[in-house]
Amino acid sequence: MVLKSICIVRHGSREKYGDVKVTEKKTFKDPINWRGPNGPDDQLTDIGRQQARELADYLSSSHPEISAVYTSRHYRCLETVKPYAEMCEREGKAINFRLEMGLSEWQRIDRKQARVPSIKQLRDYIPRLDAERQSHCDPLGHENPEEFYARNAHFLANLIQSLDNDPNGPEAVLLCTSASNIAWIARVLTGGCPENPTKHDFDIPAIGFYKFVRREVVPVEIDLEKRTPLGYLQVNWQNGVAIGGKWDITHRADCTFLSSGTIMLWVPSDIPESLPPYEALQMPKPSLPNFFDMGERNAEKAIAATIYTETEATITATAVEVPAE
Structure with missing residues (x-):
């Protein structure tokens, strides 16, 4: 079955920024080394969760x-697709939900990364999610813009080739990821690589929906011997050469199905003007807790506090019952 279309959606409005630009539509800068109550693996806002439910309705109907x-694997993306997974479960739709490390956020050296959720954490959250299947690509180190292109090209080449070669493979897929990934994926799919990576060629709002339709099919060829310094496959895609043929954009940052409209807009010019160089294969393992870790810790603290309170109450009650001498 040949893959015919790739749909891409950004996660919903997230707590890291709040429901920014609900009335304003200007862009915002990504705060470097941002720290907060949820670290880098934060959850959606109430509006973001409403957007996720509206996305599920839109995907089902349109x-x-x-x-x-x-x-x-980021919680904000998992939370975005969960309503759609639950809708498919209720309606008996045979749709596969898969974890893909190749869609992880840009591994910039100026960012901190949370630990990858465990298979148990993922299964408890979205039972239908296939978290054991090997990803088409894994982040290999700190990525400058060129290596970030290489990672997305590596992922797309493997994805398209594997689905084209699968007789039971899907004709259309949905990818849920972060803003910069969408801009880079869009450039790779269309074969357009601006000289300046901060060129404003794509708008990526919260739940901004993109659809790329394949109008010319060319077999994907992968040379396993040619790799970048970090180890990603060197896939030919620049100068108008697209991966697997030609792709037309039929939906571009569509938010018409959202009651919130266009919010939390990100554009490539929001990238810091000067990024430190990557350090090949020297990216430390993520040490910050993911959202599930934090939830489990909070639950453990709550249980411990309850036990302490009950013990204290028992001791107090016992002391009251002891007769005075």
């Missing part, structure tokens, strides 16, 4: 051709 979903 894009029934989608039969596979690939999501980033």
